[in-house]
Amino acid sequence: MEQLPILNLSDWHAGGQSRHAFITKLADAARRIGFFYLTGHGIELARQQQVLLLARDFFALPLADKLAVKMTNTPHFRGYTRLQGELTLGKPDLREQFDIMQEETANPPRSDVPKWSQLQGPNQWPSQLPQMKTILLEWQQDLADTSVALLKALAVALEQSETAFDATIDAGPYQHMKLIRYPNANGETSGQGVGAHKDPGYLTLVLQDKQSGLEVQTDEGWLSIPPLEGAFVVNIGELLELASNGYLKATYHRVTSPPAGVERYSCAFFMAAQLNATVPLLPLPEYLARQALGPASDPLNPLFHQVGQNVLKGRLRSHPDVAKAHYASFANAI
Ligand SMILES: O=C(O)CCC(=O)C(=O)O
Numbered sequence: 571m572e573q574l575p576i577l578n579l580s581d582w583h584a585g586g587q588s589r590h591a592f593i594t595k596l597a598d599a600a601r602r603i604g605f606f607y608l609t610g611h612g613i614e615l616a617r618q619q620q621v622l623l624l625a626r627d628f629f630a631l632p633l634a635d636k637l638a639v640k641m642t643n644t645p646h647f648r649g650y651t652r653l654q655g656e657l658t659l660g661k662p663d664l665r666e667q668f669d670i671m672q673e674e675t676a677n678p679p680r681s682d683v684p685k686w687s688q689l690q691g692p693n694q695w696p697s698q699l700p701q702m703k704t705i706l707l708e709w710q711q712d713l714a715d716t717s718v719a720l721l722k723a724l725a726v727a728l729e730q731s732e733t734a735f736d737a738t739i740d741a742g743p744y745q746h747m748k749l750i751r752y753p754n755a756n757g758e759t760s761g762q763g764v765g766a767h768k769d770p771g772y773l774t775l776v777l778q779d780k781q782s783g784l785e786v787q788t789d790e791g792w793l794s795i796p797p798l799e800g801a802f803v804v805n806i807g808e809l810l811e812l813a814s815n816g817y818l819k820a821t822y823h824r825v826t827s828p829p830a831g832v833e834r835y836s837c838a839f840f841m842a843a844q845l846n847a848t849v850p851l852l853p854l855p856e857y858l859a860r861q862a863l864g865p866a867s868d869p870l871n872p873l874f875h876q877v878g879q880n881v882l883k884g885r886l887r888s889h890p891d892v893a894k895a896h897y898a899s900f901a902n903a904i
């Protein structure tokens with residue numbers, strides 16, 4: 571079975587022939603597989619290792635310390651989710667995670683503002699790891715910059731202006747990241763680290779430790795994506811599939827629990843349009859439009875051009891405990 575293509579982002583920044591070759595390779599990977607490795611992004615190996623180490627330190631804290639920053643504390647979908655606290659395909663995922671988004675102030679809940687404005691708010695930080703806030707916020711910003719460069723390259727690959735998506739991210743793209751720990755299945759439960767899903771946003775960048783487990787759906791079955799030192803695994807999200815009328819592919823992927831005696835750590839970063847944006851349907855030239863099959867949307871996750879509503883719906887479905895605690899009347903309505 572084939573390997574994922576490796577794209578070097580410094581080719582995009584170099585311009586000229588290198589940029590041209592990068593765009594051609596990117597268009598092919600994003601259309602055929604929806605996944606690729608990214609190198610040349612300028613984020614040093616030492617920082618990648620630091621973030622994975624931080625994940626280890628955080629998950630090694632006593633459960634009570636982790637629960638002090640649990641996601642259900644607030645309506646903003648940030649903080650700690652314990653093992654099996656999240657659902658994919660209606661089934662609990664065998665992973666624990668710590669989520670942050672942009673550091674923001676909360677909007678007072680009011681009936682005349684959209685419900686998704688409650689996604690915004692402050693992050694929760696564990697007092698035991700005082701360095702965590704600075705490290706992760708800088709990391710998140712650097713990954714946002716990297717993903718915006720890729721978004722521009724994808725616009726060019728679709729024969730659009732580099733600025734085609736700018737209006738949807740001009741107040742800063744939506745940023746969301748998770749530290750994740752996957753324990754081994756221990757023979758007790760299914761090995762669903764995370765069930766098969768598509769990511770909802772524009773682009774996802776995943777950093778894996780040395781342990782495989784990520785798998786991508788292809789015509790020939792599930793393709794394993796082993797870690798490649800220094801590289802991020804990048805995938806296309808549903809908003810890009812939607813914007814390109816299905817020319818770009820948001821691909822199903824999943825994580826299988828590691829074998830006995832092993833655990834797996836990863837850090838996933840999700841970039842989307844800003845919450846108040848409406849995602850454009852790009853006017854593809856005829857020769858590309860002919861190959862656009864229409865978005866093969868996940869029937870369990872209907873696509874919304876309106877980003878805030880789309881993001882909130884996904885979060886409510888993944889985190890039923892937060893939905894119950896903070897969105898009770900609303901969750902029933904969608
Ligand atoms: O942990 C990984 O490698 C990927 C996780 C993932 O697909 C997700 O959280 O959306």
Ligand SMILES: [Fe+2]
Nearest residue numbers: 767768769823
């Ligand atoms: Fe994912």
